[in-house]
Amino acid sequence: MRNPVSDKIVNIPFSGIRKFFDIVSEMKDAISLGVGEPDFETPWHIREEGIYSLEKGRTFYTSNAGLKPLKEEICRYLKRRCDVSYDPEQEVLVTVGGSEAIDIAMRAMLNEGDEVLVPQPSYVSYVPCVALADGVPVVIELEEKDEFKLTPKKLLEKITERTKLLVLPFPNNPTGAIMEKERLEEIAKIVIEKDLFVISDEIYSELTYKDQHATIAAIPGMKERTVLINGFSKSYAMTGWRLGYAAAPKVILEQMLKIHQYAIMCAPTTSQYAAVSALKNGDGDVAMMRESYNQRRRFLLNSFKEMGVDCFEPMGAFYTFPNIKRFGMTSEEFATELLKKEKVAVVPGTAFGDCGEGFVRISYAYSLESLKEALGRIRRFVDKLDGKV
Incomplete structure (x- = not known):
């Protein structure tokens, strides 16, 4: 057979x-x-909003990209917490967890043979997602002596003519390492000089114990090069609701939406209504x-x-x-x-x-x-x- x-x-x-x-x-x-x-x-007010949406019979598909009120709240949140502005109609996509966003971002951006820099230790999905998108994962080994941060030296050592994408997994799973704004500025300078793009996985952004979380997307010249990925699982204790999102330039997001449209249709409706309450009232x-x-x-x-x-x-x-x-x-x-x-x-x-x-x-x-x-x-x-x- x-x-x-x-x-x-x-x-x-x-x-x-x-x-x-x-x-x-x-x-x-x-x-x-x-x-x-x-x-x-x-939290109860989030669950209550989900229950209320069911009682009101809100059990139909949403638009492929997500509920408009949720996308608007995501944009308000990113402006309020990260000082970066997005258009809810063209630059935000609601996904089934952050994991879907990682997957479809890579599939939307990579051609066969494109190299993706993956700092490790890091979340187990990055390298398999690169392989699924026919890219070539190139591991950057982070070290304890550097507080498991990505350094400019380590980044430059791995860049080749085929490098297209850098994964930024901070705050980091499994090390708990973070990247402060000044560190991100050093990385951003190299990304711009080498004409790279970034997938910034910020699912743990609210769980930062030193100052406030910084995103590379807020650094001048980086929003147009960055797919910012976040979600509700970790910050709001909503793992089973399976809800995440991507904020990205329109040219990238349109292609991500195409994959999402055919493979998923839309994220769970009940979860989306609940997430509106999370962003509005969950601080x-x-x-x-x-x-x-x-x-x-x-x-x-x-x-x-x-x-x-x-x-x-x-x-x-x-x-x-x-x-x-x-x-x-x-x-x-x-x-x-x-x-x-x-x-x-x-x-x-x-x-x-x-x-x-x-x-x-x-x-x-x-x-x-x-x-x-x-x-x-x-x-x-x-x-x-x-x-x-």
């Missing part, structure tokens, strides 16, 4: 995040610190959740310090990326043994790129009570490795 599946798809690996999540889901008394999903319920909810995450962040960093585990201080998102190299184990071995012996699931750093070797990702999108229990188990595991027990 003829092979029924695509070679290209077969060669794309499954997510390294899901492996440990699937194991822990069937393990009694296990604690998972592996999934990047807020433990908060979606207080975001601030409350951010403060809670910050408390957990400080708790984890202090715990690592007490147990003698080095950990770069993350200033964004809700992850820590402790360095486990001193134990003489690979990231996979450390995560596997921790799960087996202490029933705590973390994600090997290699799930986010080869340069993640020697690190593990620990999410603090869990209650403080769960984190305290999990960190107690990790401390016991580390003490045994150090011969203290």
Whole structure:
């Protein structure tokens, strides 16, 4: 029988995040610190707006690009929070999560053989999405000594004549690194000089613990070169609502809309109505959740310090990326043994790129009570490795 599946798809690996999540889901008394999903319920006023939209029978398709009131609120939000202006009619597209926006942006922008610079460690979808769009992923390995930031030197080293696109994954999953405005200005200068474009994944923009989030799109000369991607999953605890958006120049967005039109039709109607309330009335909810995450962040960093585990201080998102190299184990071995012996699931750093070797990702999108229990188990595991027990 003829092979029924695509070679290209077969060669794309499954997510390294899901492996440990699937194991822990069937393990009694296990604690998972592996999934990047807020433990908060979606704020009531957002849920209420979704319920109200159903009661009013708003169950039909919206326009392909999204509800006009939602696109207008997105533009107000981006102006208010990021000081960048977009036209809601021509420069905003509502998508099924930020992940769809990443996928269709790459498919809309890349020709076969175009190179895409992907800083790693980073979110697991970027490299597969490049492959799906027939592009060539070129990894830029970020380092702990640089606070996992993208430096001009590292960027310039990887640019070739075939380079078209740079992915900017900040605040970063898995490291929690951020890029301040002055750092982005250095990158923007190179992007303009080399005539590149940027996909800026800013899904964690509201979870920044140092100053306010900065976007490269607000830097002069960069809006016309940037696809800004964001959404509602992380900031508003709306993962299951599956709603994101892209803000981009009309020439790019029109092509993204074409793919979205044929593959998706439109994002979920109920979710779109709920998201209007999130943007209009959700600043207080975001601030409350951010403060809670910050408390957990400080708790984890202090715990690592007490147990003698080095950990770069993350200033964004809700992850820590402790360095486990001193134990003489690979990231996979450390995560596997921790799960087996202490029933705590973390994600090997290699799930986010080869340069993640020697690190593990620990999410603090869990209650403080769960984190305290999990960190107690990790401390016991580390003490045994150090011969203290």
